Amino acid sequence: MMNTVLQSVRERPDLADRLAQARVLVVGDVMLDRYWFGDCERISPEAPVPVAKISRMEERAGGAANVARNIASLGGQATLLSVAGQDEAADALTRLLEGDGVRVSLKRDAAISTTIKLRVVARQQQLIRLDFEDHPSHEVLADKLDDYRRLLDAHDVVILSDYGKGGLTHVARMIELARQAGKPVLVDPKGDDWDKYAGASVITPNRSELRAVTGAWKDEADLARRAASVRQALDIDALLVTRSEEGMSLFRASGTGHVPTVAREVFDVSGAGDTVIGTLGLMCAAGFDLPAAMQVANAAAGIVVGKLGTAVVTFTELFGERRAASGDAA
Template sequence: MKLSMPRFDLAPVLVVGDVMLDRYWHGGTSRISPEAPVPVVKVNQIEDRPGGAANVALNIAALGAPASLVGVTGVDEAADSLAASLAAAGVTARFQRIAGQPTIVKLRVMSRHQQLLRMDFEERFNTDAEALAAEVEALLDGIKVLVLSDYGKGALQNHQVLIQSARRRGIAVLADPKGADFGIYRGASLITPNLAEFETIVGRCADEAELVSRGARLMLELELGALLVTRGEHGMTLLRPDHPALHLPARAREVFDVTGAGDTVISTLAAALAAGEELPQAVALANLAAGIVVGKLGTAAISAPELRRAVQREQGSERGVLSPDQLLSTIEDARAHGERIVFTNGCFDILHAGHVAYLEQARAQGDRLVVAINDDASVSRLKGPGRPINSVDRRMAVLAGLGAVDWVVSFAEPTPERLIKLIKPEVLVKGGDYGIDQVVGADLVRAYGGTVKVLGLVENSSTTAIVEKIRGQ
């Protein structure tokens, strides 16, 4: 399955549901309490993170999508902390604040990256369902996807009103369900139960075939557009009416903490669908995102650069031969990680020791090396009949195998000036007896503050000389 990074900036999503504050007390522990057989933690750091529906909205914003949130809180310090964190992340949050009821807080005591204790401060909210529905109605214009993030804490009491309101506008509705009655999500475009939640409704599934058949019946009964069952270490299963089941394996390299993984799945799904991705591709992106988040501690958001890098690994574009579009996306990610881009170009027809030494010198000028090579017609114009000896595909494959080279791209024009304008490398290098003013693109690079360097070549190393020697023999 081919994956790409969607235009998340064009994907407005509205999240409605149970917001909560995930609070972490961090500290060291070196002794057991004399009062009871428990460790004593000396707290030296307090950290607040948005949780529940607020974490879903935060994840959407972290991907670069416009995110709005409607939820219910108390009138207290925890609600203020939530509002401040969400505003700082660019989330538009509207809270129905209820006096006399606490904002839901999950307090975790941590020591050496291990959770020692969790304490929950919560009461089921007496939500004004009509007022909340009116708030949602007022925010739906321009929204591409509505997410119902349901933790069963009382914020969502009128699911059908919200679902039908969105459907009348042609807005997709995604629901992360809870409880023993999935009937409240009837008509949703997609629901995302985990395996335990799914089996609570349909009964235990002995194998994948039974999961698929029972899922199909559930979709028919509830008039669902699709069903995504998240299955932990067994990955995910996407079910759609009149389509074969799609089973995706888990992508986690190392599972550190599963807190918030479900939030990451539905937020990535929602943002990708809002950006126009087809459902299978959106699910595959969500699967990659989940594999990243379980390697982090606590409730965490996945950034667009992190997801882009995972997509590049998936598509094999972390290194090697790329198209210009792939290269631009990859370079954007590299720069997001603070890496400097070095650019050079040439024909590289028969690779020799001089080329290898030159490319190693070029790579040392920055963090990533892009090598642009002339296509076959361009080489023939430059070098004359009988050249190139090797086709462009073979030349790119050989260059991509060198340790000094990160990415290889070809160009058809007489010079690489168009690529230089697109890439805007921090460093432009050329080898040979050129003066800096003779290097194609030097003026462009220097105009935006980049560096231009001319590097020497290894003596007595020349593709033309090699060709002439072979012909002479």
């Protein structure tokens, strides 16, 4: 049975208009996800490896770009600020994102190659993933920080999507500037050094990412204590932990909230964190509180894990066919 909070969000007559007016600035590491699909029916005579006969190729915008795609797919206004190479992969990313309705601000660095993750898929199973990546130069990152300052005022919420590729070298300064401007900052973290995220509004680790920082917990009470310690040490408002089959938990000074998973079938978890933070940021930008935003983000995650590869959730999938009439926003 659908919980009452999620149901009340879905039944709001002004929902689509509120989302359409919400403005989210996404900053972070972008990548081009390439998929080569084919059949694998024999072993190579050259080495004991399978031979994949490729019949179809797809390209999708991944990393922070997928966060922005999810926001736009739900009807929100998404602006993406990132660094990419001066190459065809960056051109492809720009084309894909603009086609999805995302405003794109890519700082080009001729000294690097745009991050590409190439996956070979046969019979709905990944055979191998090949990664191509470089870290951007200091000069380009400094230019991006100037653009960030310029874009802040035109947005309601900031999302920092850290994939550890070097695009968020100035993350501490970005958080400081956003909070000075009165903008909530949501962070999808990477690694076990979270000091750089101090002062953020919300951090959204998955279960293993949190464990790397806090250590293993014995039970729910121990988890709550460890989460509170992190939240207080970093001076953040909330910690939203995605816990796979255990759902999501929201830790704030006012207490802890939890929602069970709503996934009907788990096919591919890649990009699920992008959907969670993108949906969460959009709902906050549209004026919903964190508990309600968590309920919606949890439902969105339950949908996207049933799709193959880097994917998005649409307004209709999440909220149904009903859409508000234009001009009815509260």
